[in-house]
Amino acid sequence: MTEQIDAGMVARQVAESDELGEPVPGRREVGAARRRKEDARLVTGRTRWTDNIQLPGMLHVAFVRSPMAHARITRVDVSAARRLPGVVAAFSGRDLAAEQGGLPCAWPVTEDMVLPDHPPMAVEEVRYPGEAVACVVATDRYLASDALEAVEVDYEPLPAVLDMTRALAPDSPRVHPEGNRAFVWKFAAGDADAAFRDAPVVVERTFVQQRLIPTAMEPRAVVAQTDGDSFTLYSATQIPHVLRVMLAITTGIPEHKLRVIAPDVGGGFGSKLQVTAEEVLALLLTRRLGRPVKWTESRSEGNLTVHHGRDQLQRVSLAAGADGRLRGLKVDLLADMGAYLMLVTPGVPLLGAFMYNGIYKMDAYDFTCTGVFTTKMPTDAYRGAGRPEATFAIERLMDELAAELGLDPVEVRRRNWIAREEFPYATIAGLTYDSGDYAAATDRALELFGYDALRAEQAARRERGDPVQLGIGVSTFTEMCGLAPSRVLGSLSYGAGGWEHASVRMLPTGKVEVVTGSSPHGQGHETAWSQIVADALGVPFEDVAVAHGDTGVSHKGMDTYGSRSLVVGGMAVLRACDKVREKARQIAAHLLEAAADDLEFTEGSFRVRGTGAARTIQEVALATFAAHDLPDGVEPSLDSDATYDPDNFSYPHGTHLCAVEVDTETGATKIRSYVAVDDVGRVVNPTIVTGQVHGGLAQGIGQALFEEAVYDADGNLLTTTMADYLIPSAADLPEFVTDRTETPATTNPLGVKGVGEAGTIASTPAVVNAVVDALRPRGVTDVPMPCTPQRVWRAIQEAAG
Amino acid sequence: MIPPAFDYVRPSSLPEALAALAEAGEDAKVLCGGQSLLPLLRLRLAYPSVLVDVGRLPELHGVREEGGHVRIGAATTHDEVLRSPVVRAGCPLLPLATATVADPAVRHRGTLGGSLAHADPAGDLPAVAVALDMEFVVASAAGERAVPAGEFFVDYLETALRPAEILVAVRVPRLGDGWGFHYEKFHLTAQAWAVVGVAAAVRPGGAGGDRRVEEARVGLTNMGPTPVRAGGVERAVRGAPLPGAGAGGSPGGAGDGVRDAAALADEGTSPPGDLHATPEYRRHLARVLTRRALLAAAA
C-alpha cells in the first residue's frame, strides 16, 4: 500500500505553483507564491515552542489518570508520593475541589441541554479513562513521573457506557444522574413527508463516523507563572484570547491580571481549540506554589485526553425522482459527546446541520441531532468540525443514488447542483451561498483525472475478473467557512461573536508592524498577512512583521479555527490598512499642498493627479513621527485598528476524484490517483493553499482508510500509541494532483473563502465512494470506515454470502 | 513515557559484559539498539535494575564468511545488514526482509541480534531465521553454545537465552545456487509492523513451460507466538509447476500447484487476534501471501 515520494514531481509542483503566482498588475503580492517567512525558524526549531520554555525555579507536574472508564473514587492517598525525593507537592481532586471550578462549555445548543459539572480534576467519580485524579509536582519531569506510582487510588467500578444507541435506552447505566441524553436539536425546512411520499427512489443508509484522535505534531504543553499578583500562561493553544476570557471566568483570576501566550504552536486541527483541565490546573498549582509549573503531555497521554473528533451515527435517507432529481433529505444523528461537554462539544454536529444538502437543490430537509453521553473522552472540534460528517453523508448518498438509478455519479450531481447563474442561492438549510461554479471545477477535475479512460480500465478489469479491481469515487463538496457572523452565532446560542481584530502600525522608518487577533499554529499567517499589507500600503513584503498569539501584545482576538483566519482576520488587516492609508493621505495632502481628493495612491506613493509631485508612504510615516508639520487637528499617528465582523459565511467548493485499486484477495486498498480541484475564491498565496489542501487530504484520507480510536468492551482505550492509532505518512499517500478554479467570494473585498479544512472535508467520501465503487459488482454497497483491508475483505465475504 | 530509574553500564569487552550481567542477576537487561527495549521501558512495561549495553562490544560486530555460512555479529544494525555485500551475496533473503523494517531512523539503531533476541513474532527477522535455519551463537560466563533457530524461539517474547547470556552472532547457512527469495510483508501503513509476513526461498527447476519448484523454505511472521516454519507448504509445493518466466507473482497468475500448497500455510498455526486483524483474517492472509511469496521468489 505504499508509494515512494517522487522528489522530481514535488519540485515540479513547486515550480508550477510559482508560475501561478505571477504578479497580477495592481495586485503585486496577493496571488504570489511567496515562500513562508516563518518557516525557517519553525523548521530549525530556533523559536519558542512551549516545551522549550525554561523559567527559573520551574516545577513539573504529572497526572495520575484513571485506568477505568467509569468508577467512584473511594480513596486517594498522595502522602507517600509527597515524601519522595524532589517532590514538592501532590494533590487529589478533593484537595483542589474548593478552588478548581469547572471546565467551560461555550455552546449551550438548547435551553434544556444537560450541562454536567466538569471538574478539571475528578473528585467523586471518573467518567472516562485518562481523567486526571491526582497530580504530583516535582523539581523535574522524571521525578514527577516516578512519584505517580506512589499515589494510591481506590476505585469502585461503575458500568461503562459505550454504545450510543444503548445509552439512550431507559434502563442504560448513566454517565451523569441527569441521564445520557444531552440534548435534542432539530431543524426542518420544506415538507419532508411530502417529499418522501410516493418518491420513486428512496436511498436509506446508516453511516458510522468513527471516533478520531487529532494528531498534532506538537503535543499539548503548558507553562504557568505568577509574580504573586498577575499570571502568565503559556500554552500550545489555538485560542489564546478565548482561553484568557474563559480562564478568567472559571478561575476567578481577573482578566487584566492574566496574560495568555501561545508561542509558536505545532499544529492543532481543532484539538487545541479548547480550555483544558491541564491549563486550569497549571494555573491553580502556580497560584498555590508560587513557582512556575510546566506540563507536557506524552503521546499516549494525548491519545487518551486530547479531545477526540467525529463519532457520530448517521441515519440518513434521500428521496429522489426517477430522473435523479432530489426531493428531500432526512438526517437523524446520534452524536457522541463523550463524558462531558467541553468548549464547543455540542455545537460541532450542528455546524454540519447546514451542510447536509451540500451543493444541491431540494424541496425539503429534516435534521435531528441527539447528543449522547458516554464514558469516553469528550469529543469536540476536529478539522472540519461537523462539515466532514455532513459532506460524507450526502456525497455517499449521491453515489448510492447514482447506483440505484444506473446513472453516472457525476451526472446525478450535475442534475442537482446549483447552477452558476443561480447565485446568490438560498439553500434549503437557510444559508445563502454567494458564489460558485460547480460545473467549472468538475469539468477541470474530470479532465485532469482522465475520467473516461479510468472508467474504461475499470470496465476491462471487471470484464476479465482481475483480482485487483479499480474504483472511482466522486466528491463535489462545499463548506461554510469564515466563522462567523456574530449575529448568526448569537442565533445558534454560541457564547461569543465571530469578529476579528487587527492593528497596523507604521514605524518611523516606514516599516510596518501588524498585530493580528488570529492565532496561527502552522498556517502561515505571517506570510499571507504580509502580502495583504504589502499591496494595501505599497510597502515591500519584507518590510512587514506580524505579531500574534500573546494577549499582552494582541489584546483582542477570536483566534484561529473554522477556516476563519484569512476570511475574517485577513479582512480585519485589510480594513486597518485602509484606515492607515486614509490617515496618511491627509498628511500627504498637507505636505504636498494639495487636496486629499486630488491624490492617487499607487505603488506606495501619494501622487497629485496631473503633476509629478509625490510622497512615498515611508516619507509620510517619517513626517508623522517628526510631527513638525501636520495639518491642524491631526494626531501624529498613522496607526489604526479594525475589528471586522463578516456579514456571511464563505463557501469554498470543489470537486475531488479518487481512483483506488482494491486487491480483492487481501482487501488492501491503494490510492492510484487523486485529483482535487478546489475553488477557494481569490488566492493570496498559492503555495500555502496547496499546502493546506495536501495536509487536509492526508487527514481526510486518514479517516477513510486508516484512523480509528477504539475502546474495548470494558471502556479502555486501545489506541494509545501510534503503533495502534495509524496515521498515514507521505509514503502511504499518492501524489496529489491539485488545481483550482477561482470564483471570488462576493461577501468580502478580498474575494477569499478559506482553505484550511477543504481537503479534509472533501476527501473522505471521495475515497470511500471509490472503494465501494470498486466492489459494487460483487454486491458491496458500503464499507464502514476506516476501510481497512480486513473490513474490505469482510465486506466482500459478506456480499458473497 | 518516562522510563523508571535504572543503572546503566557499558562494558568494553564480552567477558566484562558477561561478568556484569552475572553480577547484576535476574533484573538486569541487555541493551543493544534500544529500539524495542526503550519503548517497553517508556511504557513502564519493564523495570530492569540495570541495563548492560552491548552495542559497542567488538565481539558482536562484523560480518564475514565462514565455511558454509555467513556469520553476522549480533550488534550489526539493520542498516549495516542492508549495505553489506557479504550478506547480500550470502543470504539475500535477510536484506529483503530487513528493508521492510520500520524506517531509516530505526534501521540505523536497531540490530539484527536485538530483533532476534526480542523475539517479537510480529518482527520480520525471526521468520527469516527459521526459514534459513540460522544458528545462534550464545555466550555466557561458562562459555559459548550454539542454538538452532528451531529451538531459539520459545514463546511470545521468549527465547532460549538464559538470563546471563548474550547473543554474540548468528550463522546463516549458505544455500546452494539457483535459489530465489522474497519477503512478502502485509502491513497497514509504510512504517507499521507486519499483520502477516512470509519469508520464502525457492529453488526452481526445469525451463520454459516446464518450470517446477524443486525445493522451498517458508517462514511466517505473526502467525503465532513464535515464528512459524511452514513445513507443510514446503513439502506440498515440491514439484509444483510454475508459471512461465515473467508471469509469476502477479495475483491470479499462479500455478494451481503452488496455490494448493500455499493453502496449507496456516495449518498448525495459532495466529493472534488484535486491533488490526482477527485470527481468521490472518489465516486467510497467510494463504494468499504465501502463494505470492513463493511465486515471487521463483520468478
Ligand SMILES: Cc1cc2nc3c(=O)[nH]c(=O)nc-3n(C[C@H](O)[C@H](O)[C@H](O)COP(=O)(O)OP(=O)(O)OC[C@H]3O[C@@H](n4cnc5c(N)ncnc54)[C@H](O)[C@@H]3O)c2cc1C
Ligand atoms: C517505530 C518502530 C518500528 C519498528 N518496526 C519494526 C518492523 O516493522 N519490523 C521489525 O521487525 N521490527 C520493527 N521494529 C523493531 C526493531 O527492529 C528493533 O531494532 C529490534 O526489534 C530490536 O533491536 P535492538 O538492537 O534495538 O534491541 P534492543 O531494543 O536493545 O533490545 C531488544 C531485546 O533484545 C535483547 N537483546 C538485544 N541484544 C541482545 C543480545 N546481543 N543478546 C541478548 N539479548 C539481547 C534486549 O535485552 C531486549 O530484551 C520497530 C521499532 C520501532 C521503534
